Amino acid sequence: MKTFTYEKAATPEAAVKDIDTIGAKFIAGGTNLLDLMKLQVETPDKLVDISRLDLAKIEEREDGGLTIGALVPNSDLAADARVVEKYEVLSRALLAGASGQLRNKASTGGNLLQRTRCYYFYDTAAACNKREPGSGCSAIGGFNRILAVLGTSEHCIATHPSDMAVAMRALDATIVTLKADGDRRRISIHDFYRLPGDTPQIETVLEAGELITHIELPAPPKGKQAYRKVRDRASYAFALVSVAAIVDVQDGVIASASLAFGGLGPMPWRNPAVEAALVGKAPTDEAFEAAATALLADAKGYGSNDFKIPLARRTLIATLRTVTGA
Template identity: 55%
Template sequence: MKAFTYQRPASVQEAVAAVRANPGARFIAGGTNLLDLMKLHVETPAHLVDVNRLGLDRIETTPEGGLRIGAMVRNADLAAHEGVRRDYALLSRAIAAGASGQLRNKASTAGNLLQRTRCPYFYDRAMACNKRTPGSGCAALGGHTHNLAILGASEHCIATHPSDMAVAMRALDAAVETVDADGATRVIPIAALYLPPGTTPHLETSLRRDELITAVTLPPPLGGVHVYRKVRDRASYAFATVSVALVAHLKNGRVSIGRMAFGGLAPAPWRREESERMPEGASAADIADSVLAGARPTAHNAYKLALVRRTLAATMAHVQDIQSQGART
């Protein structure tokens, strides 16, 4: 790991000012992703600004009836929160599907949303990667693409976003609150947080360098049945090959889609809202075909097309099972 300096600011404003004043600075929260990247010299920040002790660790009800989740709320605490389990079960289930208990105890809400791709070519400094070194090329395009993107990618990058939590947040229409060194605040819908790779895959979010996420907000609860299904190469502690976050209702014996987002398919959580508005009675296959419109698979990951269809069908069938059993959701 390359040498760096370290700062533990006493306030949010001191933290964002420190990052602006140091061109090589990065915020550090749980460090579950950044420290790994530093050990591999994929990221080499000259200065770390620790945001763990800034009071950003509370979960509160909003005046509108939603939730405001502090940026430093730990994943384990968020998943176990009574209000989240009751009203946003999709989020609780997505968090439980990700990583180990030890990592969930340390990882933060904002950090989870901002974690970087697990594309093997991004991690291997001997390989060309436009995300790691802009303009160097993308070795993945001619390499092994088993778990890389089939949607939303570009000729410059086909990496996927690794977060399970982000998929649930996208389905729930979350937004992030931020502040910068000028004291300016923003509320960014999660749909606008992630940037498509285009010709600049190293620019992953719409955040400015000195802009700190202070909270994530959720709108009032949606109701319905919440299911998160994750398919992966091994039974636990693996990133999604395909995942689906589904909020649904049962109407006339049929599953009606309320909200739906997918992981493992694209550089960001994938949601196609027109697929949620398909006619009542549309089959899982028809809905999946709508979700997959414009997909550009490679020879190695074309299997994801069938896997999306099967995973969505299994998830919708699970909704029917829950309803028929009268289970609480």
């Protein structure tokens, strides 16, 4: 591991001031960052420890929603009675996401910022545009079983690994940040992540030194919620395909639908065309097939991951049957 300096921040304002060099990183739980540092994938010159900041509360909002501190541990968020009762899809996604030990340590803000688990990103001897821009993408033409089939580019086909972020996108979360100049901003999760394009190393719209302080959830959505995750083994495995679904059926017709997907793209994936194919329709296999067709219209496999396309179709249809009672 490369030598680095270390500072403990006393306040969020102090934390963003302490990020005064290009090679500096915030650290909270460190469940992803420390692994990357050991492998020399991440080589920060400085770590600013934010783990002791007063950002570990879950508070009710006047609109009926919740404000979640960025340092709330994943285990606390999953077990919170308000989350279990009103945001079941989020609780289930968190429980599916990691072992109990990791959930106890991992923070909510850090979960949003996980780096891809692409094999070639972790292998410093392999070409990876995300790790070293301009070096190439070994995953294209390589072993890409767990990688993306939507939103890819000729420069990168990595997937985003978070389960929690998939549920957050289905719930229309908002990310609250503190910028290095002291200004605050609120970013819809729909605008937070970036497609790889020709700059796969830039994964979010966060500016240098910008700190996530809170995540806001709107009032609980109407309808039934479910999170389905398909993976290679029953525990501690990243999604091949996952679906976060919130569907409200009224008088035999789908009144509203919110669907987000993991394991398919470089970000938690959501496509309004999928939901449009369902709203106003009776919950039938015909409507579910139309939604799956809309989801996968632009899907592209790269060899080892071709199976994800039919798997995503089956997983979506099975999830829709569950949440609609069809």
